[in-house]
Amino acid sequence: MNEIIESFQEVNWPLIAPILILSLVLMIVALIDCIKHDKTNGPQWIWILVIVFVNFFGPILYFLFGRRND
Amino acid sequence: MRSQWIILFKKEFRESIRNFKWLWIPTVFVLLGLMQPITSYYIADILEQFGGLPEGTVMELPPPSGAEVLTGTLGQFSQIGFLVLVLAFMGTVVTEKNQGTLIMVLVKPVSYVNYLTAKWVHLLILSLTSFVLGFVMSVYYTFLLIDTIPISQVVNGALVYALWITFVMTIVLCLSALLNSTAFVAFATLGTAILFSIFSLYAPDLMKGTPGMLATYSQQFFYLGEVESGFWISIFVTLGLILAMMIATIFLFNKKEFAKDVQ
Amino acid sequence: MHLIETIGLTKKFNGTVAVKGINLSIREGICTALLGPNGAGKTTTLNMLTGLMNPTEGSIDFHEDYSGDRRKYLGYLPQYPKFFGWMSGLEYVVFAAELAGLSKEAAKSRAKEMLELVGLAEGGNKKVSGFSGGMKQRLGIAQALVHEPKLIILDEPVSALDPIGRREVLELMKQLKTRTSILFSTHVLHDAEEVSDDIFIMKKGEIVVEGSLVKLQNTYQQPTFFIETEMEMANWLETIKQKEWLRHVKVDKNKATLTVENLQTARTELLSDKTLQELKLIKFEVAKTSLEDLFMKVMK
Numbered sequence: 274m275n276e277i278i279e280s281f282q283e284v285n286w287p288l289i290a291p292i293l294i295l296s297l298v299l300m301i302v303a304l305i306d307c308i309k310h311d312k313t314n315g316p317q318w319i320w321i322l323v324i325v326f327v328n329f330f331g332p333i334l335y336f337l338f339g340r341r342n343d
Numbered sequence: 344m345r346s347q348w349i350i351l352f353k354k355e356f357r358e359s360i361r362n363f364k365w366l367w368i369p370t371v372f373v374l375l376g377l378m379q380p381i382t383s384y385y386i387a388d389i390l391e392q393f394g395g396l397p398e399g400t401v402m403e404l405p406p407p408s409g410a411e412v413l414t415g416t417l418g419q420f421s422q423i424g425f426l427v428l429v430l431a432f433m434g435t436v437v438t439e440k441n442q443g444t445l446i447m448v449l450v451k452p453v454s455y456v457n458y459l460t461a462k463w464v465h466l467l468i469l470s471l472t473s474f475v476l477g478f479v480m481s482v483y484y485t486f487l488l489i490d491t492i493p494i495s496q497v498v499n500g501a502l503v504y505a506l507w508i509t510f511v512m513t514i515v516l517c518l519s520a521l522l523n524s525t526a527f528v529a530f531a532t533l534g535t536a537i538l539f540s541i542f543s544l545y546a547p548d549l550m551k552g553t554p555g556m557l558a559t560y561s562q563q564f565f566y567l568g569e570v571e572s573g574f575w576i577s578i579f580v581t582l583g584l585i586l587a588m589m590i591a592t593i594f595l596f597n598k599k600e601f602a603k604d605v606q
Numbered sequence: 607m608h609l610i611e612t613i614g615l616t617k618k619f620n621g622t623v624a625v626k627g628i629n630l631s632i633r634e635g636i637c638t639a640l641l642g643p644n645g646a647g648k649t650t651t652l653n654m655l656t657g658l659m660n661p662t663e664g665s666i667d668f669h670e671d672y673s674g675d676r677r678k679y680l681g682y683l684p685q686y687p688k689f690f691g692w693m694s695g696l697e698y699v700v701f702a703a704e705l706a707g708l709s710k711e712a713a714k715s716r717a718k719e720m721l722e723l724v725g726l727a728e729g730g731n732k733k734v735s736g737f738s739g740g741m742k743q744r745l746g747i748a749q750a751l752v753h754e755p756k757l758i759i760l761d762e763p764v765s766a767l768d769p770i771g772r773r774e775v776l777e778l779m780k781q782l783k784t785r786t787s788i789l790f791s792t793h794v795l796h797d798a799e800e801v802s803d804d805i806f807i808m809k810k811g812e813i814v815v816e817g818s819l820v821k822l823q824n825t826y827q828q829p830t831f832f833i834e835t836e837m838e839m840a841n842w843l844e845t846i847k848q849k850e851w852l853r854h855v856k857v858d859k860n861k862a863t864l865t866v867e868n869l870q871t872a873r874t875e876l877l878s879d880k881t882l883q884e885l886k887l888i889k890f891e892v893a894k895t896s897l898e899d900l901f902m903k904v905m906k
């Protein structure tokens with residue numbers, strides 16, 4: 274167990290920073306788009322929750338299915 | 344009319360900028376590309392620490408090779424990546440047809456060839472750009488963290504995979520032009536891609552010379568730097584199929600009647 | 607000169623015949639109405655003219671001066687126009703103009719001019735997804751007109767609008783008559799009477815009545831006189847009973863309604879009738895029944 278914790282402490286943050294930043298970008302863009310639109314497919318507040326709490330796949334699901342195209 | 348083609352292409356491009364497809368799809372591919380080498384690296388790291396403790400324990404899992412990680416990346420692209428691309432573009436023609444915007448375009452002196460090829464080229468540029476960005480990141484991190492392999496092998500493998508993407512995306516466009524429901528388009532495209540992959544995996548001899556072997560060939564480039572016989576047949580068959588699908592679709596599209604009351 | 611002539615134009619949808627061998631000739635420079643109830647085959651006919659549907663039988667000939675792809679010379683507004691909602695009004699009209707072959711600059715200036723014409727100069731920068739029904743209809747007219755077509759085809763341009771929107775679009779159509787030829791469909795007789803010069807009445811896929819509005823009115827409308835006098839008219843009416851221009855009389859003491867064959871003769875004779883003058887005229891009104899009677903008869 275200690276080893277795992279140690280290895281987590283040794284996480285090379287500069288290495289995984291791009292992943293965190295891009296995930297954040299994805300989330301923020303989806304969030305802004307969702308809030309800006311009056312209408313989404315399905316309730317807007319559910320989409321907001323999905324975007325914020327479902328990492329990586331949340332924003333993708335929103336763009337694919339939640340977004341109204343007109 | 345070349346200029347009309349540009350107008351239609353620009354419309355596709357602007358549309359995908361406005362609905363953020365040009366932002367989020369490349370981002371998804373880059374994330375997929377990053378995750379594979381980085382998780383591989385940490386798994387190797389953790390295993391090493393575990394394996395390192397008891398003296399003389401034999402490591403059951405050797406650390407992955409560079410080729411393995413790149414193959415894994417393409418595996419991610421083939422699953423999540425394709426799913427995203429197909430779902431994002433299944434409606435490219437169908438939706439315009441069903442919503443009624445299509446007749447407003449086709450009632451102008453618009454060539455059906457221009458209309459379809461503008462969409463096709465845009466679709467390919469977006470898909471291939473996303474693939475290249477994602478794959479370049481994956482290669483960079485793989486070389487940095489895991490292992491390097493000759494760059495020519497990487498490039499060859501990527502080119503072959505790009506042709507596989509082109510083939511699948513051509514199916515999306517053609518079915519979107521010919522079918523009447525987005526769900527059918529996605530189902531049929533993904534079904535075809537999955538069938539090709541499964542048969543190529545379990546019955547490679549049967550699938551020799553088909554597009555289904557392309558992903559296998561790109562792996563062979565990563566691992567060995569050379570491919571087995573039948574490679575060039577696959578390439579030409581795929582190119583031929585792409586051309587044939589486009590010609591057939593344009594021909595059938597020309598005969599279709601799009602007018603319908605959309606309320 | 608005829609802009610479009612169709613001969614035996616027919617459209618079948620798996621067995622059911624929507625349009626039955628109709629012969630249309632659309633004259634240049636005027637407004638033509640295709641009038642008929644729902645399901646008469648108006649939309650199908652217009653779709654064949656624009657090329658969005660292929661005729662099952664029959665031919666469509668366009669004026670020989672305008673050769674090549676017919677769509678170059680046509681502007682079309684479908685019954686339910688649909689636009690790319692992510693574009694602004696201006697962007698859409700520019701897009702439509704460029705598709706029709708206008709250069710970038712020409713497209714832009716024409717698009718602005720058209721938006722001004724249809725009264726959307728303000729809304730041009732708004733996203734189409736936020737447009738009201740009336741705005742969409744006007745945007746649809748702007749995009750149909752933008753490449754200066756020889757003929758614009760409007761499918762039920764006012765049917766979906768509220769009375770105000772309807773008024774606006776009808777006025778706009780009157781204005782457009784000076785720019786281009788118009789062919790529009792409607793199921794409302796009044797719309798056809800108000801703006802069109804030629805009328806084709808369609809029913810169950812066939813043309814049942816056709817001709818210029820004036821001719822139809824002369825043929826089918828009956829000129830009517832409403833006469834009111836201070837004294838009773840019964841005796842005087844006996845004196846005109848034999849006139850050949852008189853068709854029908856209805857009398858109520860000092861009020862009479864006369865339906866006549868020939869407006870001119872009737873008016874001249876009535877106004878110079880000494881006996882009538884002695885009855886002391888209060889009211890002398892000439893009116894025309896609308897084509898309603900004809901329309902109702904045809905539609906039965």
Ligand SMILES: Nc1ncnc2c1ncn2[C@@H]1O[C@H](COP(=O)(O)OP(=O)(O)O)[C@@H](O)[C@H]1O
Pocket residue numbers: 602603619623624642643644645646647648649650651
């Ligand atoms: N795409 C189609 N498939 C089958 N039947 C159709 C189609 N379009 C129209 N019809 C039929 O053709 C007839 C004429 O329709 P339409 O031209 O839309 O009439 P209108 O525009 O005068 O209301 C109707 O009975 C309609 O049901």
Ligand SMILES: [Mg+2]
Pocket residue numbers: 648649650685762
């Ligand atoms: Mg109709």
